[in-house]
Amino acid sequence: MRTQQTQQPNCALQGSWRRLELTATNHTMKLNMKLSAGLPAILTALVLASCPGCNPSGTSSLKYETAPVARGRIVQHVTASGSLSAVVSVDVGSQVSGKISALYVDFNSAVKKGQLVAEIDPTVYGASLRQAEGELASSRADVTLKRQNLERKKILTPLRAASQLDLDQAVAELAQSEASVTIRQAAVESAKANLDYCKITAPVDGIVISRKVDVGQTLIAAMNTPVLFTVAQDITKMNISAAVSEADIGQVRSGQQVDFAVDAFPDDVFHGNVVQVRRSPTTTQNVVTYESIIAVANPEQKLFPGMTADVSILVSERANVLTVPNAALRYTPPEGVTFETVPPTKIERNQRLVYSLGTNDAKLKPIIVRTGLSDGVDTEIIEGIAEGARLITSTLAAGSKSSGFGGGPPHQTP
Numbered sequence: 530m531r532t533q534q535t536q537q538p539n540c541a542l543q544g545s546w547r548r549l550e551l552t553a554t555n556h557t558m559k560l561n562m563k564l565s566a567g568l569p570a571i572l573t574a575l576v577l578a579s580c581p582g583c584n585p586s587g588t589s590s591l592k593y594e595t596a597p598v599a600r601g602r603i604v605q606h607v608t609a610s611g612s613l614s615a616v617v618s619v620d621v622g623s624q625v626s627g628k629i630s631a632l633y634v635d636f637n638s639a640v641k642k643g644q645l646v647a648e649i650d651p652t653v654y655g656a657s658l659r660q661a662e663g664e665l666a667s668s669r670a671d672v673t674l675k676r677q678n679l680e681r682k683k684i685l686t687p688l689r690a691a692s693q694l695d696l697d698q699a700v701a702e703l704a705q706s707e708a709s710v711t712i713r714q715a716a717v718e719s720a721k722a723n724l725d726y727c728k729i730t731a732p733v734d735g736i737v738i739s740r741k742v743d744v745g746q747t748l749i750a751a752m753n754t755p756v757l758f759t760v761a762q763d764i765t766k767m768n769i770s771a772a773v774s775e776a777d778i779g780q781v782r783s784g785q786q787v788d789f790a791v792d793a794f795p796d797d798v799f800h801g802n803v804v805q806v807r808r809s810p811t812t813t814q815n816v817v818t819y820e821s822i823i824a825v826a827n828p829e830q831k832l833f834p835g836m837t838a839d840v841s842i843l844v845s846e847r848a849n850v851l852t853v854p855n856a857a858l859r860y861t862p863p864e865g866v867t868f869e870t871v872p873p874t875k876i877e878r879n880q881r882l883v884y885s886l887g888t889n890d891a892k893l894k895p896i897i898v899r900t901g902l903s904d905g906v907d908t909e910i911i912e913g914i915a916e917g918a919r920l921i922t923s924t925l926a927a928g929s930k931s932s933g934f935g936g937g938p939p940h941q942t943p
Contacts, residue, residue, distance in 0.1 A: 591866065593886065595919040601852040603902045603909045605845040607780055611771030613791075613825070613836045615761035619733055622754035625649060625726045628747045629757075636740055640731040640760060647757055649748065651727040658720035665713035672710055675703040735762040738834055767825045767832055769801065771840045772811065772818040780844040781806055787823050789838040794831065801825040803842060845902055851910040856922040857883050858900070858908060862893055863924050869894045883914070884921045893921070 627649040634646045679699040685691035739759035742748070748755045769789065773781055787801040805822040812818075823840065825832065858881045869887040872895040876882060880899050887894040898913030914920075 591863070592925040593890075593921045594923045594925055595886070596854045596857055596922050598851055598853050598910060598914055598916055598918045598920065600849050600916060601907065602848045603846070603850060603852060603904055603907060604843065605780075605902045605904055607773065607777040607842040607844050609771040609773045609777070609821070609840045609842070611769045611821075611823070611838050611840055613767050613769055613832055613838055614834050615735075615738070615764050616766050616768055616824075617733065617735075617762035618738075618834070619735075619760050619762065620756045621646065621729065621732060621758040621760055622756050623649060623726065623729060623748050623750055624754070625654065625723050626748055626750045627651075627653065627727065629742055629744050632740075632742070632744055634731075634737050634740075634758065636737060638737045640735060640737060642731055642734050644731045645728055646731050646737075647729040647742070649727040649729070651724055654720065654724040654727055658717065658724050661713065661716040661720040665710065665717050668706065668710040668713040672703065672706040675699070675706045679703050729757060731760060733760060733762045735760040736764060738764075761834060764830055764832075764834065765827050767827050767834070768804075769823040769825055769838050769840060771821045771823055771838070771842075773806075773821050773842075775810070775817040775819065777844075778806070778819045778821075781821055781842055782844075786843045787840055788843070789823075789825075789840045791832065791836045791838055793833075793836060797831075799825065799832070799838075847902055847909060850901070851914070851916055852907040853883070853898075853910055853914075853920055854922055855903065855906060855908055857920040860884060860921055860923065862921075867892045871895075873897065880913075885918060886921065896920075 629647060630650045631648040632646070633648075634640055634644075640646060679696075679702075682691050682696040682699040686693060686696045737758050738761045740757070741759075742755075742757045748757075769787075781803060783803050783806060785803045787803060789799050789801065790797065791799070801823045803821055804824045807820040807822070810817050810819055821842075860883070862884060869892045872882060876897055877899075880897050883896050883898055884893045885896060896914055899911045901909035901911045903909070
């Protein structure tokens, strides 16, 4: 009896544990059935999300930024850089060697033509002149002697006191003496010229923009003429020598208007005109440029020779023409969009492919346009689209890409 009473509580515990196990098993089976029923739907959603082409309504969330085709003014410029210089700039040099004894002008000095600007020590050249004059005087005295000798020979020859040979010799000696006088006279003139060259004068009216010597400096006039000063004839009129690239030189013509700026006056815009387009090329690191000369008025003398000018040449201008932003010409649709018509794969050189919104903004409409001038921001439209039409310039939807030049989408889905 005691033993049976002891086993009854154990049987009750075993039954409770069995009921708990059955209940847990039933819950697990129900959960597995629910997961099995929902798993295909989850997998289908993941596949659709990872495949843009499998979701027909995937492009409906795209938004586009558009710009209108409007009438406006297109101004095309050619940009270049160059340096300012005086129209006439003369280097004042020396034809003789010697020591600088005096300077009479300095930087920014106004000079007149023929004005004395410097002197070279004339001691050596003065002595050379006196020597040449002495030799000339000696030659002239010899001519006088030879002429008198010839006259005597002319008297003695008929009297047979002198032979014909003596007479002929006297004539030749006189001619040689006269030639010697000519040579000595040329030497005197050369010595005078060298002495005059010791006084250096201004060759033109103008202003001294450079001085390269000091008093006491010795000049040596050999193969290269030493330069003392540089005189600008008139800095109220200046030139810009602009280097225009070979890609732009075909648009530059004489008479075209020019705007330019210099670093010294960043807030000022100066004006000029193209006066010459030179045909001689300049090649620097395989870059070919051509020199264009631009005439500039400088009445206030604000511009200095040597300043660097950033030049903008007006090469063409058109008013009241159809224009579109260049962003519309560069636009390329993102992947997965649909089109009303299949975009062309090839277009002509002067044509571009642009896009507008189609029916109900659900599809894109490709349009071929012919372009004209461009100012870097807007481009002229010659034909292909009407005023007021709106062209797509960018895609605003998150995660989409719009870049490159118009010419058809990466993946066409008609």
